Amino acid sequence: MSSSAATATGIGASVLRKEDLRFITGNGRYTDDLNQPGQSYAVFLRSPHARARIIGIDTREALKVPGVFAVLTGADMAADGLGDLPCGWEVKQKDGSDMVRAPHPPLAINVVNYVGEPYGVVIAATRAAARQGAEAVMTDFEEREPVVDLATARDSAAIHDGVPGNLAYDWELGDRAATEAALASAAHVTRLDLTNNRLIPNAMEPRAALGVYDRSGDEYTLYTTSQNPHLERLVLSAFVQIAPEHKLRVIAPDVGGGFGSKIFVYAEETTVVWAARKVGRPVKWTADRSESFLADAHGRDHVTHAELGLDADGNFVALKVETTANLGAYLSTFGSSVPTYLYGTLLAGQYRTPNIHVEVHGVYTNTCPVDAYRGAGRPEATYVVERIVETAARELGQDPAALRRRNMIRPEQFPYETPVALIYDTGNYEASLDRALELVDYAGFPARRAASEAAGRKRGIGFACYIEACGLAPSQLAIQLGAGVGLYESGEIRVNPTGSVTVFTGSHSHGQGHETTFAQVVSDRFGIPFENVEVVHGDTGRVEFGLGTYGSRSLAVGGSALVKAADKLIVKGRRIAAHMLEADVDAVAFEDGQFVVRDSNQSLAFGEVAFAAYVPTNYPTDLEPGFSEKAFYDPQNFTYPAGTHIAEVEVDADTGVVTLVNFVAVDDFGHVINPMIVDGQVHGGVAQGAGQALLEHGIYDDYGQLVTGSYMDYCMPRADDVPDFVVDTTVTPCTHNPLGVKGCGEAGAIGSPAAIMNAVTDAVGSNDVSMPATPEKIWRALAG
Amino acid sequence: MQITLTVNGTQHTLDVPENTLLVEIIREHLGLTGTHVGCDTSQCGACTVHLDGRAVKSCSMLAGQVDGASVTTIEGIGTPEALHPMQAAFRECHALQCGFCTPGMIMRAIDLVAEQPDLDSKAVRAGLEGNLCRCTGYHNIVRAVLHSAGSDQGGAP
Numbered sequence A: 001m002s003s004s005a006a007t008a009t010g011i012g013a014s015v016l017r018k019e020d021l022r023f024i025t026g027n028g029r030y031t032d033d034l035n036q037p038g039q040s041y042a043v044f045l046r047s048p049h050a051r052a053r054i055i056g057i058d059t060r061e062a063l064k065v066p067g068v069f070a071v072l073t074g075a076d077m078a079a080d081g082l083g084d085l086p087c088g089w090e091v092k093q094k095d096g097s098d099m100v101r102a103p104h105p106p107l108a109i110n111v112v113n114y115v116g117e118p119y120g121v122v123i124a125a126t127r128a129a130a131r132q133g134a135e136a137v138m139t140d141f142e143e144r145e146p147v148v149d150l151a152t153a154r155d156s157a158a159i160h161d162g163v164p165g166n167l168a169y170d171w172e173l174g175d176r177a178a179t180e181a182a183l184a185s186a187a188h189v190t191r192l193d194l195t196n197n198r199l200i201p202n203a204m205e206p207r208a209a210l211g212v213y214d215r216s217g218d219e220y221t222l223y224t225t226s227q228n229p230h231l232e233r234l235v236l237s238a239f240v241q242i243a244p245e246h247k248l249r250v251i252a253p254d255v256g257g258g259f260g261s262k263i264f265v266y267a268e269e270t271t272v273v274w275a276a277r278k279v280g281r282p283v284k285w286t287a288d289r290s291e292s293f294l295a296d297a298h299g300r301d302h303v304t305h306a307e308l309g310l311d312a313d314g315n316f317v318a319l320k321v322e323t324t325a326n327l328g329a330y331l332s333t334f335g336s337s338v339p340t341y342l343y344g345t346l347l348a349g350q351y352r353t354p355n356i357h358v359e360v361h362g363v364y365t366n367t368c369p370v371d372a373y374r375g376a377g378r379p380e381a382t383y384v385v386e387r388i389v390e391t392a393a394r395e396l397g398q399d400p401a402a403l404r405r406r407n408m409i410r411p412e413q414f415p416y417e418t419p420v421a422l423i424y425d426t427g428n429y430e431a432s433l434d435r436a437l438e439l440v441d442y443a444g445f446p447a448r449r450a451a452s453e454a455a456g457r458k459r460g461i462g463f464a465c466y467i468e469a470c471g472l473a474p475s476q477l478a479i480q481l482g483a484g485v486g487l488y489e490s491g492e493i494r495v496n497p498t499g500s501v502t503v504f505t506g507s508h509s510h511g512q513g514h515e516t517t518f519a520q521v522v523s524d525r526f527g528i529p530f531e532n533v534e535v536v537h538g539d540t541g542r543v544e545f546g547l548g549t550y551g552s553r554s555l556a557v558g559g560s561a562l563v564k565a566a567d568k569l570i571v572k573g574r575r576i577a578a579h580m581l582e583a584d585v586d587a588v589a590f591e592d593g594q595f596v597v598r599d600s601n602q603s604l605a606f607g608e609v610a611f612a613a614y615v616p617t618n619y620p621t622d623l624e625p626g627f628s629e630k631a632f633y634d635p636q637n638f639t640y641p642a643g644t645h646i647a648e649v650e651v652d653a654d655t656g657v658v659t660l661v662n663f664v665a666v667d668d669f670g671h672v673i674n675p676m677i678v679d680g681q682v683h684g685g686v687a688q689g690a691g692q693a694l695l696e697h698g699i700y701d702d703y704g705q706l707v708t709g710s711y712m713d714y715c716m717p718r719a720d721d722v723p724d725f726v727v728d729t730t731v732t733p734c735t736h737n738p739l740g741v742k743g744c745g746e747a748g749a750i751g752s753p754a755a756i757m758n759a760v761t762d763a764v765g766s767n768d769v770s771m772p773a774t775p776e777k778i779w780r781a782l783a784g
Numbered sequence B: 001m002q003i004t005l006t007v008n009g010t011q012h013t014l015d016v017p018e019n020t021l022l023v024e025i026i027r028e029h030l031g032l033t034g035t036h037v038g039c040d041t042s043q044c045g046a047c048t049v050h051l052d053g054r055a056v057k058s059c060s061m062l063a064g065q066v067d068g069a070s071v072t073t074i075e076g077i078g079t080p081e082a083l084h085p086m087q088a089a090f091r092e093c094h095a096l097q098c099g100f101c102t103p104g105m106i107m108r109a110i111d112l113v114a115e116q117p118d119l120d121s122k123a124v125r126a127g128l129e130g131n132l133c134r135c136t137g138y139h140n141i142v143r144a145v146l147h148s149a150g151s152d153q154g155g156a157p
Helices: A020-024 A060-064 A074-079 A127-136 A150-155 A176-184 A229-238 A267-279 A289-295 A378-396 A400-407 A429-440 A442-454 A475-480 A514-526 A554-580 A606-614 A675-695 A747-764 A775-783 B022-029 B085-092 B102-115 B121-127 B139-148
Strands: A040-046 A052-058 A068-073 A118-124 A138-143 A167-174 A188-196 A208-214 A219-224 A248-251 A283-286 A302-310 A316-328 A355-364 A457-467 A489-495 A501-505 A533-536 A588-591 A594-597 A603-605 A628-633 A642-652 A658-668 A726-730 B002-007 B010-015 B048-051 B054-057 B070-072
Touching (some): A020 B102, A040 A068, A040 A127, A040 A267, A040 A289, A052 A118, A060 A068, A068 A074, A068 A127, A068 A267, A074 A267, A118 A127, A118 A267, A150 A355, A176 A302, A176 A316, A208 A267, A219 A229, A302 A378, A316 A378, A378 A457, A378 A747, A400 A457, A429 A642, A429 A726, A442 A457, A489 A554, A489 A606, A501 A514, A514 A533, A514 A554, A554 A588, A554 A594, A554 A606, A554 A628, A594 A606, A603 A606, A642 A747, A658 A675, A658 A747, A675 A747, A747 A775, B048 B102, B054 B102, B085 B102, B085 B139, B121 B139
Parallel strands (some): A040 A283, A219 A248, A501 A533, A658 A726, B002 B070
Antiparallel strands (some): A052 A138, A068 A118, A167 A355, A188 A302, A302 A316, A457 A642, A489 A501, A489 A628, A588 A594, A642 A658, B048 B054, B048 B070
16 A cells, blocks of 8 residues: 555555644634624623523613623524534434434523523623623523432432433443343442542633624534534534535634544524624634533443353453443434443443343432543443453452453454454454553562552552454444434545645544544655645545544544545546556556556556546546545444553542543554654543543532632642653554544543553542542541 | 724724723634634633733733733734745644644744743743643654744654
C-alpha cells in the first residue's frame, strides 16, 4: 500500500498535523469566533428546580429591558409545530415491548425535570441585555419532590406520566438459565458491587450555536459545535421539523473537543435556528461553562452487581451482571443505546467465558440526560469485567496476569463468537499483555513496592485487559438492534484539473487530526505529495452526507469510504491511460503515482491523467470527462481494538492521597496511519480515565441541585495530576476493512479506570473503594 | 470609560463599559479570536495572554486595570510563516489536538520558560496547573515546553 513517493508522509508516518498551523497562531475558527451582521444574542431561561410544574411565565418586565427583542417559550415553539428531540435508538425490552419514551420538547412546556433544563429564551441586541432580560422574567414554579438517587429511583414516584417505576426499559442479553446453572455449579464465585461514577464531559470549548435565516431563499444556516452536522440536520429536519433538509445547512467549523457530548441534538441549537426566523435576525448563543455543566449530556452513572464463576482450574464458567443505569430526565439522542448495546455486548471482554447474562434497568431521574461519553458503555463494561477478574485472582491467591492469560481467547480461535452477540474478527491478547508486562517491569514490582513501603507509602499495581467494539457500525445489524439510522460513512475525492486533490468526508474532526491522517491515506493511495491533498469536513453544504465522528469510527469507516472512492478513481484513470497510451486496460497498472503499461516503458503520471480527464482531447468516447468519485462504505462488522493497560499507584496512608506513578498502555489498533496522533489519542484517553478513577464526579444533592457545577467543584485532571505515560502498540490488522484499522480514540478512557482502581485497591488492601478514589475515601478505607 | 492600550504593538483607544473584561476587549472589540473563553471561574486558562510581558488570565482583568498596558495575544507572537519557538515546539511535539486550550497554553508556557529557564518535567507540570487541556493528557504539552526550553528531557520532537 505504501508508495515510495509518499513514504515520509504516507501510511505509518508520524506526519506533523496540517491543522496545527492555524491553531497555534490563533487562526482557528470556532463557532463563537463567527459573527453575522445584525446578529442578536440568546440567553436561555433554565429551571432552578430539579422537578417543578410551570404555573406561569411573566415576560412583561423582560420585554421592557432596552435591547430585548423577544422572549420565547416552549409554548411558542409548540405553537409553531416543532416536534420533540428524539432518541435515535429504540431498545426492545425483555418482554419484547418498546422502551418507554418520555416526551422531550426542546424547550420545556408545562414541567421541568432537571436543574438547568431550558424552558425559554431571551433574545436581545447584546448578550448583556439578553442576560438582564432573562433576570427580569418572572416564572412561577410549583416545586415537586425530585427523584435523584439512582438506587431508589425505581421505588420512587413517577417523574413522567405513564412511566411507572421511572423505568424506561428492562433489557437483557445472554442466556440467563445457563448462566445461573453454571454459577450454581462453579467451584468459586466472586461477587462484586460497583458504581460507575457520573462524569461531566467538559470539552474545553463550550457548546455554541449561531442560527441564520435568509428570507430571500427561505434558507436556514446553523453554525454549531457538532460532531456530526449531517445527523444534526437530519434530526432538525425530520423530527423537529424546522425546515426541509435542502433548506437547512449545518456547519460545524473548528470544534474544540467533543468526547461524545457534541454528538447530540440539543435544545439550544434547535432554538437559535428557529428563533432566527422568528426575530428576523441571526441569533447567537454561547454556553457559559456553568451551562455546560448543567446541560451538556453527562456520562456513565451505573450501579452494578456482578458475579463471576470459576471452575477448580481457574477457568471462567459464567458471568452474571445486573446494572441500573441512570438515563437522566429524558432519553438523549443515543442515551438508550449506551448502557445496552454498547455495554452488555462487551461483557465477554478478552475471555472465553461461555455463559454470560446481563440485565439492565434504564431509569429516569431528575438529573441532566446521560448519553455517550468517551468510550460510551465500553468503559463501564470493562470496569465490571476487569474489576471482578482482578478480585477473583485476589480471592484465589492467583497472579492476576496469569488468571487473565489462562482465560484469554487465543489467536487461533478467531473469528470468535461471544455469548453476548459479537463476533470478534481477530486479535492477539497475549501479545499486548506480554508487551505491557515487559514495559512496566512486572518482575521488578515487588522491589518497587518494598521501596515505597520503606518510604512510608503503599504501592499497588492493577491491570485491565480491555476490548471494545468500534467502527460503528454495520448498518443492517445496527438498525436491527434499534438504530434509527444507518452507520456507514461517505467520502468523495475530487481531483482538480491541475492534479491537486480535495477530499470530502462525512467524518468530523474535533481534535483527531483527520485533515492530516485522511490526507496521508489519500496521498499514499495516489502516490502524490501529501501537501496536494486538502480535507474538507463539517459542512452539509459541501459534503454530500455523513454520520460523523464517535465510537472511534472515523478512520475505520470514513477512511474506508475514501479508499473506496480512490480505488474507483484508479479504475477510471486506468481506462483513460490505456486509451492515451493505446494499450489494453488490463495491461495498465497503477504504481507509485504512475499509470504504467506492463512490460513496457510507457507511463502517465497521476496528474497527466487528471488533466486529460478535464481536457479530453485524446480520451475514450464512452467515458465521462472529469476526475472525481464518491463512495459510501458500510462496514461488515465492528472493529475490535484491544489491549492491556497497567497502572501503578502510590498511596500516602496519612493523607489518603493517591499518586498515579506509572501507566503503561499497549493497544492493538490494527494498522496505524500516524503513530504520533495515535499516541496522543491514547494519552488523552488515559488522562480522562484517570480523571474518572481519581478525581471526577458529577454529584447532585438530595434536592437535585448539581453540587459540582464549576471547575471550582468538579475536579478536572490537571498537568500535575498525571504522569508521563508509556504507550506502545501491537498489530493484528482488522480483517474486514481495506486499511486494516480498528480505531484508537476511546481505548485510553476504556482501559484506564479499571487498571487504576485495581492498583488503588491493591495498594490499600481493600476492595471497598469507589470511583473517584478521593483522599477521603482512601483514608476511610485505610482506617478500616 | 475610555481606555488606551497597546495590543500586539498597535495602540487602541476604546470607549467601553467599566465592567468590560480584557478578554471581551480582545475578542469582541478588537476581533482577535485566537484568545478563547473556556470557563467562567478563571480556572481553565484558555484566555491567557501577556500583560506587560507576564501571563494573565484575560477573563480576570477589567478594562480599567489595563488602561495604559501593553497586551500580547497569540496572534502577536508569531505567524504560520514565522512561528515563535514555543508555537513550533507545540506542533513538533503534537502538543495540541482540538486547539481550543492551545493559545492560552502557549502563552502560559512562554512565560513559564522565561521565569524558570532550568525547568524539569515536574516544574512544567506545576507551572501549567492553571491551564486545563481535555485532549492531550498533558504528556506532549510537557514535552513541548521542555523541548522549547532546551532541556533534553523533552526528548526528540
